[in-house]
Amino acid sequence: MMMNLLQFREVSRMKKYCEECGREVDCKIVSKVESYEVCGENIQVNARVLVCVDCGEEFYNETLDNETLLNVYNEYRRRHKLLSPEEIKQIREQYGLSQRSFAKLLNWGDKTVHRYENGAIQDKAHNSLLLFLREPENMKSYLQNNEIMLDDQQIAKIYEAITRMEDNSETKRSENMMKLMFSQEASIENGFRSFDFEKFCAMIMFFANRGNRLLKVKLMKLLNYSDMIYFKENGISISGIKYIHQPYGPVPQNSDVLLGMMQLKKMIHIDVEFNNGYERHLIIPDSDIPKDILNEKELAVLERIYVRFENFGSGQISDHSHKEKGYQETALGEVIDYSYAKDILLS
Ligand SMILES: [Zn+2]
Structure with missing residues (x-):
């Protein structure tokens, strides 16, 4: 979550008590490199922090802190080629499932999908399964080869979504073929x-x-x-x-x-x-x-x-x-x- 402009203005307009200066001071946001450790790995990011305009003392700010943590996690994901929370959400939504049913389908804990979509770093095995199931064809064989803890209606809904996606990709393929065969300058x-x-x-x-x-x-x-x-x-x-x-x-x-x-x-x-x-x-x-x-x-x-x-x-x-x-x-x-x-x- 990037901070929007309004939040930014509110944060920097805040008055804070500065221990160093011993009085209420104006704040400003500055950028600095910070190091974090994620799963035993050192990650450096550019973090935005709130400081005293007079002496540069740092103040804790939750919004900025969350933003930095998110960047740290995203950097870790980028390095390990893990899906982003947004991508995980897209995979779930392409099958029309709620977070709870999706977790059930995958045999994961109740809150797992919710946590991943909100930025928690996913287990690598979980990541592989999600990548696999992103392809509708793989989802079909997953449904056929596993005992699924969903009711028939929910399963039917997934199959419907699969058919829809397959139709779309068929259309795209033929449209691409058309472009290849026929796209030409007017002459x-x-x-x-x-x-x-x-x-x-x-x-x-x-x-x-x-x-x-x-x-x-x-x-x-x-x-x-x-x-x-x-x-x-x-x-x-x-x-x-x-x-x-x-x-x-x-x-x-x-x-x-x-x-x-x-x-x-x-x-x-x-x-x-x-x-x-x-x-x-x-x-x-x-x-x-x-x-x-x-x-x-x-x-x-x-x-x-x-x-x-x-x-x-x-x-x-x-x-x-x-x-x-x-x-x-x-x-x-x-x-x-x-x-x-x-x-x-x-x-
Ligand atoms: Zn100060």
């Missing part, structure tokens, strides 16, 4: 917008909800035409995705990863049908078009593209995109950048 390759996963998903949700039986191959073309036409008319793409020259036409970069993520997020699922030896991949919506992600202008372009190709099968729309200049002038695997948007043939 002609992405239509001067860095990749926007939300908009990309919203475009797909638009087409998946707009009509029935949306084929994956057709979706790729609808996305490409929408981004290109929007770029042609506004100088910026909608999704910021790069399109790659693939055998069946332009395809969003890493589209399978992105569709996989949308399935994890329960936005869509993909049905595979077999027909006369052909596989057909259908994009089935599992949620509505998200609100407030696409603006009116963007939605209007998607609608135009949808209507334009409404009666085209995948084959026809593929043939159509093969005739585009951007496709003809690039090779397999190359980016078809947005400079080709001006040449798009859309009657």
Whole structure:
């Protein structure tokens, strides 16, 4: 606990009786190095002490003394890589437990957690157990392999917290992966917008909800035409995705990863049908078009593209995109950048 400014002013304004000066004097706070012994170890810290302004005699002050002790303990913890009281509290709270239930869970004395959270130096074995249990996965195996002195309701609560943490870390992992894969400066390759996963998903949700039986191959073309036409008319793409020259036409970069993520997020699922030896991949919506992600202008372009190709099968729309200049002038695997948007043939 650092002293706040108010306490500081109060302390230094105090009058004290100084034995040396033999009268009431003004006080001030000075800083000096002090030595302490913790568990047989010498620890030096900068301590703030209250002194007589006239002769420098030291006065006892509880607030300052506590502050110094806390610094001493923290220095000891730092040296021995022990968790801080704050960290111990965080570990307990991430499982939604009170100090008492946490102690019970760990088979510790009633007051132990309370003492640690208030600054007492923890036993090293206790510290290791806390470090271990900080990971939700470890907490799970601890619950499974030990006799736990908690009631079922409390145990259920811990499991809930574990699930929540695991979901969060799953989301973080996929977000980090996205950043790695897609974070890029705005350039002609992405239509001067860095990749926007939300908009990309919203475009797909638009087409998946707009009509029935949306084929994956057709979706790729609808996305490409929408981004290109929007770029042609506004100088910026909608999704910021790069399109790659693939055998069946332009395809969003890493589209399978992105569709996989949308399935994890329960936005869509993909049905595979077999027909006369052909596989057909259908994009089935599992949620509505998200609100407030696409603006009116963007939605209007998607609608135009949808209507334009409404009666085209995948084959026809593929043939159509093969005739585009951007496709003809690039090779397999190359980016078809947005400079080709001006040449798009859309009657
Ligand atoms: Zn004095």
